[in-house]
Amino acid sequence: MEYLTRSLQSDARSPSYRFHPMCKGLKLLNLCFTDDVILFCKGSVAAVSVLKDSLKKFSEASGLSINSKKSQVYFGGVAAGVRTEILQILNLSAGSFPLHYLGVPLRPTKWKHTDCELIIQKMRVKLFSWSGKHLSYAGRLLLIQSVLSGLRNYWMSVFMLPQSIIKEVEKLCRQFLWGASGTRCKFHLASWNQDCLPKAYGGLGLRDGTSWNRALLARYIWAVSTKQDSLWVKWIQHVYLKGVNFWDYVLKHDSSWYWRKLCHLRNRFSEREILAAGISGVFKPSKLYYSSIN
Numbered sequence: 001m002e003y004l005t006r007s008l009q010s011d012a013r014s015p016s017y018r019f020h021p022m023c024k025g026l027k028l029l030n031l032c033f034t035d036d037v038i039l040f041c042k043g044s045v046a047a048v049s050v051l052k053d054s055l056k057k058f059s060e061a062s063g064l065s066i067n068s069k070k071s072q073v074y075f076g077g078v079a080a081g082v083r084t085e086i087l088q089i090l091n092l093s094a095g096s097f098p099l100h101y102l103g104v105p106l107r108p109t110k111w112k113h114t115d116c117e118l119i120i121q122k123m124r125v126k127l128f129s130w131s132g133k134h135l136s137y138a139g140r141l142l143l144i145q146s147v148l149s150g151l152r153n154y155w156m157s158v159f160m161l162p163q164s165i166i167k168e169v170e171k172l173c174r175q176f177l178w179g180a181s182g183t184r185c186k187f188h189l190a191s192w193n194q195d196c197l198p199k200a201y202g203g204l205g206l207r208d209g210t211s212w213n214r215a216l217l218a219r220y221i222w223a224v225s226t227k228q229d230s231l232w233v234k235w236i237q238h239v240y241l242k243g244v245n246f247w248d249y250v251l252k253h254d255s256s257w258y259w260r261k262l263c264h265l266r267n268r269f270s271e272r273e274i275l276a277a278g279i280s281g282v283f284k285p286s287k288l289y290y291s292s293i294n
Contacts, residue, residue, distance in 0.1 A: 001032045004058045008039075008051070017050040018042035025238045028231075036101070043078035048086045068092055074099065076108070104158055110257040116165040122151055123172050130176075137177075141204060144173050149207070156213040160261045166209035173206070198290060207289065214268055215289040221246065221265055222278045247271050 008029045011017065019027060020040040031038045041047040059065040072095030075083055087094060098105030098115055105115045126147060135143070152169050155161060174192055197203025223233050224246050240259060241249055251263045269288065277288040 001037065003061065004037070004054070005030060005032070007054050007058055011050050011054045014050050016046040018044060018047045022239060026231075026235060028235070031231075033101075043075060043082060043086070045082060045085050045089065048089055052089055066090075066092070104155065108256070111159055111162065113162055113164055116155065116161055119151060119155055119161075119165060120168055120172070123148055123169065126151075127172065127176055140177050144177060144206065148173055148176070152209065153212070153216065156209075157216045157219075159258070160217060161209070161213055163210070166213065170209055212285070212289055214265055215285040217262060218265055218269055218274055218277065218288055219283045219285060220262055221269070222274050222283045225271065225274060226278065 009027075012019070012027070012029055018041065019029075020042055023029070023040045028040060030040065039051055041051055055066060068091060071092055073087060073090060073092050074095045074097070075086075078086070083094065097107040097109075099107070103118070105111075105118075107115070126143075130143065148169075152161075170192060174195075177195070193208070194202065195204045196206045196208040199205045220232075222228075223230065224236055224241070227233060227237070236259075237243075240255065247266065249263070251260060255263075273288060273291055276291075277284050
C-alpha cells in the first residue's frame with residue numbers, strides 16, 4: 001500500500017488531476033485500512049483517468065487489481081453524464097449510502113432510525129439465545145454489562161445514537177434484568193435511573209445511554225482540543241477550525257451534522273472537564289461520565 005500511496009502522490013502532480021474539494025488542503029489522496037482502500041478525487045473525467053492509470057501501474061508492479069464485485073464509486077454533486085463516463089472508465093458500479101464499514105453504516109447526512117436497527121436486532125438474537133437458560137440475577141446483570149452494553153458502546157463510540165434507539169436498548173436491558181413473560185414485565189425492584197448509579201451510590205453500575213454516549217464522543221473533543229497527532233484532527237483543523245481554538249469556534253450553518261453534534265457537546269461539558277478526563281494522556285470517558293453524575 002505504501003507503493004500505491006507514493007505512486008498516487010507522484011501522479012497527482014499531473015495538471016489533469018484535481019483533489020477532492022474537502023481534501024485539497026491536506027493533499028489527501030487515499031485512506032488505507034486493513035483490507036480496504038478509499039481513493040478521493042474531484043468528480044471529473046480527467047482526475048479519475050489519472051487514478052485509473054495509477055491503479056494500472058500498481059497492478060502491473062504488484063499483481064494486485066481492483067475487485068469489481070467488491071468495489072464501488074460514490075458520487076457527490078456530479079452530473080449524471082459525467083457519472084456514466086466515470087463508471088465506464090473504472091468499470092465499476094455506483095455505490096449508494098449508507099456505506100457499511102466494520103458493521104457500521106456511514107452516510108454524509110444525519111443518521112436515520114433504520115441505520116441503527118441492526119443494534120436492536122443483534123440484541124434480540126442474543127436475548128433469544130439466553131431465554132432458555134436458567135440465569136441468576138447476577139448472571140443477567142453480568143451479561144448486560146459485558147455483552148449487551150458492549151454492542152451498544154461500539155456504536156456509541158462512533159456516533160450519537162437517536163434517542164429512540166437508546167430508549168429501545170434500555171428497555172430490552174430492563175426487561176432482561178428483571179424478567180419478562182411475553183408482553184408482561186415483572187415488577188422492577190428499582191428504577192432504571194437508580195440502576196445506572198455507581199455501586200457506591202446504591203446503583204448497579206450500569207450506565208445511562210444518553211449520558212454515556214456523550215461521554216464517549218467527548219473523546220473527539222479532547223483530541224481536537226489537545227491537537228492529537230491524527231489525520232482526522234488535522235482535517236478538522238484545516239476544514240473547520242482554521243487556527244481558531246475549538247472552544248472559541250463559532251459553528252456555521254453549513255457544517256456537517258456530525259460536526260454540529262460534537263460542537264453542541266460544549267454545552268454539556270466544560271473545557272476543564274474534558275481536559276481532566278484525559279489528563280494522563282489517555283482519554284477516560286468513565287471519568288467524564290461520573291463527574292456529570294456527582
